[in-house]
Amino acid sequence: MEPDNDVALDIIITNVVCVFKTRCHLNLRKIALEGSNVIYKRDFGKVLMKLRKPKITASIWSSGKIICAGATSEEDAKLGARRLARCLQKLGFKVKFTEFKVVNVLAVCTMPFQIRLPEFTKSNRPLASYEPELHPAALYRIKDIKATLQVFSTGSITVTAPNVQFIATAVEQTYPLVFECRKIHI
Amino acid sequence: MAAAQSCPECGSSNIIDDSHHSQAQLVCVDCGSVVSEGLLTTTLSEEQYHMTSHSNQHSRYSERSVLGKQLYRNQNRSESGAYSERTDKEPCRNQIRGLQRVSTLCHILRFPPGVEDSSRSLFERAYRHPAFLGVSLERKEVLAGCCVLLVGRQYSWPVTMGTISSLLQANPGLMAGVYLELVEKLGVEAPPTTITQLVRSHCSSFQLSTASVPDQFSECLSKLVDRASNLVELAGEAWIVTGRHPVPILTAAVYLSWLSLRPVAPRLATSLSRFCKLAGVPLPLPAHKRLAELQDALCKLGKELPWLRGVKLDRKVVAKHAGDILKHRAVLLRRAMESQGGEEVEDSEQAPQRTLGAAEQAACVTAHSGASLSLVGSVTQCAGCEDKELEGAAAAALNTGGNEKGGSAQGSLSSPAGGSVVQCSSAEGSVKPAAMVPVKGTINSAQDLVETEGPGNCGTLPLPAGGKRRRPVFLPPCIVNPPKRRQRDEEESRGREVTGDEEISDSEIEQYIRTPDEMRQFAETQSRLDECRAEVSRGT
Numbered sequence: 001m002e003p004d005n006d007v008a009l010d011i012i013i014t015n016v017v018c019v020f021k022t023r024c025h026l027n028l029r030k031i032a033l034e035g036s037n038v039i040y041k042r043d044f045g046k047v048l049m050k051l052r053k054p055k056i057t058a059s060i061w062s063s064g065k066i067i068c069a070g071a072t073s074e075e076d077a078k079l080g081a082r083r084l085a086r087c088l089q090k091l092g093f094k095v096k097f098t099e100f101k102v103v104n105v106l107a108v109c110t111m112p113f114q115i116r117l118p119e120f121t122k123s124n125r126p127l128a129s130y131e132p133e134l135h136p137a138a139l140y141r142i143k144d145i146k147a148t149l150q151v152f153s154t155g156s157i158t159v160t161a162p163n164v165q166f167i168a169t170a171v172e173q174t175y176p177l178v179f180e181c182r183k184i185h186i
Numbered sequence: 187m188a189a190a191q192s193c194p195e196c197g198s199s200n201i202i203d204d205s206h207h208s209q210a211q212l213v214c215v216d217c218g219s220v221v222s223e224g225l226l227t228t229t230l231s232e233e234q235y236h237m238t239s240h241s242n243q244h245s246r247y248s249e250r251s252v253l254g255k256q257l258y259r260n261q262n263r264s265e266s267g268a269y270s271e272r273t274d275k276e277p278c279r280n281q282i283r284g285l286q287r288v289s290t291l292c293h294i295l296r297f298p299p300g301v302e303d304s305s306r307s308l309f310e311r312a313y314r315h316p317a318f319l320g321v322s323l324e325r326k327e328v329l330a331g332c333c334v335l336l337v338g339r340q341y342s343w344p345v346t347m348g349t350i351s352s353l354l355q356a357n358p359g360l361m362a363g364v365y366l367e368l369v370e371k372l373g374v375e376a377p378p379t380t381i382t383q384l385v386r387s388h389c390s391s392f393q394l395s396t397a398s399v400p401d402q403f404s405e406c407l408s409k410l411v412d413r414a415s416n417l418v419e420l421a422g423e424a425w426i427v428t429g430r431h432p433v434p435i436l437t438a439a440v441y442l443s444w445l446s447l448r449p450v451a452p453r454l455a456t457s458l459s460r461f462c463k464l465a466g467v468p469l470p471l472p473a474h475k476r477l478a479e480l481q482d483a484l485c486k487l488g489k490e491l492p493w494l495r496g497v498k499l500d501r502k503v504v505a506k507h508a509g510d511i512l513k514h515r516a517v518l519l520r521r522a523m524e525s526q527g528g529e530e531v532e533d534s535e536q537a538p539q540r541t542l543g544a545a546e547q548a549a550c551v552t553a554h555s556g557a558s559l560s561l562v563g564s565v566t567q568c569a570g571c572e573d574k575e576l577e578g579a580a581a582a583a584l585n586t587g588g589n590e591k592g593g594s595a596q597g598s599l600s601s602p603a604g605g606s607v608v609q610c611s612s613a614e615g616s617v618k619p620a621a622m623v624p625v626k627g628t629i630n631s632a633q634d635l636v637e638t639e640g641p642g643n644c645g646t647l648p649l650p651a652g653g654k655r656r657r658p659v660f661l662p663p664c665i666v667n668p669p670k671r672r673q674r675d676e677e678e679s680r681g682r683e684v685t686g687d688e689e690i691s692d693s694e695i696e697q698y699i700r701t702p703d704e705m706r707q708f709a710e711t712q713s714r715l716d717e718c719r720a721e722v723s724r725g726t
Contacts, residue, residue, distance in 0.1 A: 026527075033700075033708060034699060034700055034705055034706055035699060035700065036699065036700050036704075037698055041192070049651055049698075050510040051285075051698070052697075053694075054684075074686070075682065075685055075686035076684050076686070077686075078687070079684055079686045079688060079690075082686070082687075082690060083690055083694065083695065086690050087695050087698045087699065090692075090695050090696075090699055091699065105190060109220060114662075118377070118378070118380070121378075122377070122642030124377060126370075126373070126375075129366070129369070130376060130378060131302050131347075131362070131365075132378055132429075132432075133346060133347045133348065133362075133378070133431070133432070134347070134362045134366075136428060136429025136430070137429075152429070153428045153429070153662075154428075154662040154664055154665065156664075
């Protein structure tokens with residue numbers, strides 16, 4: 001009896017962080033006055049603007065650098081960033097949508113089994129680190145794709161990587177390692 | 187000002203504090219030599235440094251003074267920040283203090299001499315490492331504690347980070363950072379302390395001997411340790427230990443053990459907080475919750491005891507039967523799985539579906555968002571795949587929520603709240619959720635579908651022919667009580683085809699821009715608020 005060797009896993013993207021530049025100076029006071037859904041953080045020198053569709057929060061600096069967070073896919077992040085740039089254009093700034101880049105993607109993946117973390121850490125040193133007194137998850141770093149995985153004993157894995165493709169790669173690489181250390185219920 | 191012990195020139199102890207113009211000096215009355223000068227402070231500890239055997243008795247004290255340091259300022263420093271490249275140079279004041287701190291901690295924790303020597307050598311190594319050379323004094327103080335902790339773990343000595351940070355009165359966050367850096371930079375491996383290792387040391391901190399408490403409350407340490415160890419093992423299986431701080435669990439376990447070893451009326455009437463006061467141990471806040479969880483776990487197993495069938499087991503009375511429950515816990519766990527788990531299901535599926543891989547395939551949703559992130563990995567079949575593994579896998583498949591519902595028969599499933607489902611590839615066998623258990627997955631929108639199915643449907647999990655489907659008796663709290671996710675609107679839940687380069691219409695943007703009236707009102711309100719604030723600040 002040959003087992004079916006294909007396994008499919010859900011990877012749910014929960015957050016995408018992207019940056020872009022407008023190549024012009026932005027008057028934060030004017031944005032705070034004329035924009036709705038805007039919070040002016042004077043102490044930090046930035047303005048927070050929230051869009052409804054897609055649901056993102058943008059931090060706007062007067063230098064023209066903008067960070068958008070909260071999107072659930074790379075395409076959504078780009079659309080939200082463009083909407084934001086368009087909004088700033090409507091406010092009267094000579095905005096150009098340049099140097100758009102997705103810098104961080106956060107995803108969650110649930111394994112269909114529980115994981116024995118001490119065993120996982122032992123067999124994957126020094127890439128894996130587990131300090132139960134500090135954090136309930138084991139931290140596993142993959143250097144070449146710059147991915148960080150938090151492996152919980154419930155089987156849930158949180159992956160952070162620069163883009164979605166790396167996230168898939170990270171989960172693919174980690175799956176056999178966690179599968180070896182799965183918890184078998186009596 | 188405390189006088190120094192003796193003059194290095196003549197050995198006399200007659201030393202007075204004198205000052206030469208504005209510079210404070212310690213001068214020997216008998217021979218007139220200057221013992222120390224130019225020090226910014228004249229505390230006893232500072233002076234004693236110069237009088238200890240570690241210091242070079244032939245060096246001039248002025249070299250170590252403020253003036254001396256100014257003279258050396260123009261010399262070139264090495265990359266590590268040191269003035270000299272000598273490897274045999276004598277340790278500096280802070281290093282000596284750090285070593286003393288390490289020794290003191292080792293004595294308090296009663297380390298054997300070998301462990302203490304390892305701690306001291308590790309501290310010396312870490313102190314001279316470039317990563318810890320230019321750091322603040324606070325970090326260096328914490329470094330001593332981290333070295334002790336690391337070596338303690340290497341020798342399987344039961345000591346927690348919390349203990350050491352409270353002994354040093356250090357910030358736990360700082361301690362954590364320094365410890366992780368130490369492990370990374372020095373490449374030292376240390377297995378984390380497991381909770382079972384901590385049981386004995388924690389039990390011994392409870393003062394329950396006949397000398398300190400009345401007879402009816404006193405308890406033998408070894409019995410307490412045995413019972414508490416069994417309880418902690420059960421807690422480990424019941425998902426009470428994972429991700430939680432060990433000390434509250436240990437306190438709750440010791441209390442339950444104490445109750446169950448002699449469940450007389452005075453003991454049963456003693457609450458957890460009173461017990462901790464009696465035993466002279468601080469009560470951590472989460473201990474009450476951990477105690478309730480332990481009692482619930484015991485109740486779940488206790489229901490299977492034949493002589494307790496029909497008896498209403500609740501948290502208050504379960505302590506009386508804890509001994510029996512712990513003695514037979516393996517059997518009780520199996521029975522509980524049979525009776526409290528799923529119902530029997532006959533297997534009509536084909537053989538390949540019995541494998542672990544198939545069970546895992548069950549946890550998939552058909553793609554709806556068009557984004558194809560296909561993830562395929564190889565799964566090696568475990569040799570002699572037994573019921574147990576399948577149960578675990580099947581149960582775990584249930585645990586992933588209502589994913590099973592969106593099987594291949596269904597087509598697209600509403601996307602889970604909280605994000606776009608990137609992918610699933612179609613499974614060979616679709617799996618419906620278990621009948622008896624309202625599966626509370628972490629995926630909210632699918633949850634509704636699951637719950638509406640109710641107990642009527644029969645699960646068709648892949649199982650060996652004639653086998654029983656069992657699910658674990660104990661589930662992680664995050665699966666039993668999943669966090670509530672906000673309901674997204676239907677359009678989002680169905681998922682949109684987004685490319686990122688769509689046209690953006692003006693109407694979409696106008697909602698984010700204020701009308702001129704709104705701007706005027708906002709500006710007026712802002713100015714009024716500023717005036718009020720200015721008045722208030724002037725008034726105060």
